[in-house]
Structure formats: structure tokens, C-alpha cells
Amino acid sequence: xxxxxxxxxxxxxxxxxxxxxxxxxxxxxxxxxxxxxxxxxxxxxxxxxxxxxxxxxxxxxxxxxxxxxxxxxxxxxxxxxxxxxxxxx
Amino acid sequence: xxxxxxxxxxxxxxxxxxxxxxxxxxxxxxxxxxxxxxxxxxxxxxxxxxxxxxxxxxxxxxxxxxxxxxxxxxxxxxxxxxxxxxxxxxxxxxxxxxxxxxxxxxxxxxxxxxxxxxxxxxxxxxxxxxxxxxxxxxxxxxxxxxxxx
Numbered sequence: 001x002x003x004x005x006x007x008x009x010x011x012x013x014x015x016x017x018x019x020x021x022x023x024x025x026x027x028x029x030x031x032x033x034x035x036x037x038x039x040x041x042x043x044x045x046x047x048x049x050x051x052x053x054x055x056x057x058x059x060x061x062x063x064x065x066x067x068x069x070x071x072x073x074x075x076x077x078x079x080x081x082x083x084x085x086x087x088x089x
Numbered sequence: 090x091x092x093x094x095x096x097x098x099x100x101x102x103x104x105x106x107x108x109x110x111x112x113x114x115x116x117x118x119x120x121x122x123x124x125x126x127x128x129x130x131x132x133x134x135x136x137x138x139x140x141x142x143x144x145x146x147x148x149x150x151x152x153x154x155x156x157x158x159x160x161x162x163x164x165x166x167x168x169x170x171x172x173x174x175x176x177x178x179x180x181x182x183x184x185x186x187x188x189x190x191x192x193x194x195x196x197x198x199x200x201x202x203x204x205x206x207x208x209x210x211x212x213x214x215x216x217x218x219x220x221x222x223x224x225x226x227x228x229x230x231x232x233x234x235x236x237x238x
Contacts, residue, residue: 012201016156016208017146020183047150047183048216054209056202 001066002074010084013056016047018085023047025080031067033077044077092203092210095238097169101126103230104172107191112149112180116140116157119172119193128170131163135195149182153189154215156208160198167203168195171233175225190215190224211237 008014014022026033026044033044037059042049044063055061061081065073080086102123109118120136123129138159142148149155170193177187192211196204214220220236227233 013205015201015205016148016150016158020146020150023183046216048152048154048212051212052209052216054205056205 001064002070003062003064004074004078005060005062006078006081008055008057008059008061008081010087011057011089012087013059014050014053014061016051018087019047019050021085022077022080023050025076026073029065029067029069029073029076031065031070031073033073034064036062036064092206094207094210094214095234097167097207098171098234098237100230102128102168102170103233104170105227105230105233107172107174107178109174110178112143112147112178113140115172115174115178115180115191116143116193119157119170119191122172123168123170123193123195128168129164129195131161134161134163135159135168137161138195139193147181147183149180149188151182151184151186152215152218152221153177153182153186154192154221155180155182155188155190156192156194156211158194158196158204160196160201160204162198164195164197166197167200167207169193169207171237173224173227173233190221 035044138161172191180188
């Protein structure tokens, strides 16, 4: 398993569109993707799960990825979050 | 911060049996009903906000849940609505299933915090299959509100 703590940087946080992008990307990988925030762990392949985190700008989330393609999955998801979900702000 | 869902949902914004059978009409119908109940003053602004957002990416999620929403300064606080369409409507959802449970939010441009918080609380609840079943089995507004309390 690989884990990484990441700060949400985009203005709107993990709002619906960002959550959909994250989940769509997570679903491309075989590995399981879990996201933790403040002790809550959710399935990163579920939009509803991801929305329950209410991760606003500046929140810290931890990705926990386990499986054959965990390295590339972590790299891709980290890039999406750090690139602010390709939003302008 | 925990949000009191029950406080945000009442007789005036829970709609049991939507009549419309297309995505656009469902959105219109929910906004029209919010106008009738006095929650929304500027129908056109709210409608445009939600439809514009919907064009960017569908809010049809998974497990029959859709969350159409928009931002407009024609409202000064978070407006919410919960509506059901038991037969389901094609909402261009992520998992390809028809949508049966509609959670709408209209919020002021500058304040997205309460909207994200509301969606988080609702999602927490609707992740449970039992909650979705109870909603779809509800025959009165009170029964719907009970699921959220």
C-alpha cells in the first residue's frame, strides 16, 4: 500500500465536479483507493463517498492506495488534486 | 460543523412526485415549485444558474441520485430541495442508471461552504441503501423528512 497526505488547493474544494473527476480517475485503476480526512475513511471510487468528506480548500486528505497499479494511481490522483482539478482557481 | 438537515427541509421544499420526464423539465419543475413555496424569488436567475452548471458536467451521480445545483446572487442564503421521481428519469448519470432522488441546492455566488456541507451530510445518508429505499417508499413529506432526521 502507498499513502500520501495532500492538501486540497482549488478554491471550491472537493465539490461535485471535482469529486466526479477524482472518482472517474480512481476507477481507471485496479487498486483500491481510500481517502481519509479527519479520521473518516471513504471509498475514493464512490462520488457520494467522496462528497461526504466536505473537503474544502486547505483541507488535508490522505490517499491510501493498494493494488498492482498503486504507484501510478497515486501519482495520477496526486497530480489531479495538485493541478486543482484543472479548474482555473 | 454538523448541519441540521431537518432544519433545511420542510413541507415547502420536499416534493414527492415529480411529473416531468426529462432532465431539463425536472430541473424546471423543482425550481417552479420552489418559486410557488416562496423560497425562490427570481425564477429565471435560478433556472439559468442550474442549467448552466448542468451543461458543464451532469450532476447525475450514482445509485439513482442527482444533485442539480447552481450559484446565483439572486438568493441570499442556501436554498435546498429534495424531490423524488419513483420511476426514474434519464439524467445522464455516471453509472448509467436512471435518477430517482433529486437533491437541489441554490446558493449565493460567494458562499459555497454551506452548499458543500449540505451535500456532504446528504451524501453520508444516501450512501446507505436503506436510506434510499426508505425515501423511495415514502408516501408523505413527513416520511421523507424523517429519513433526514
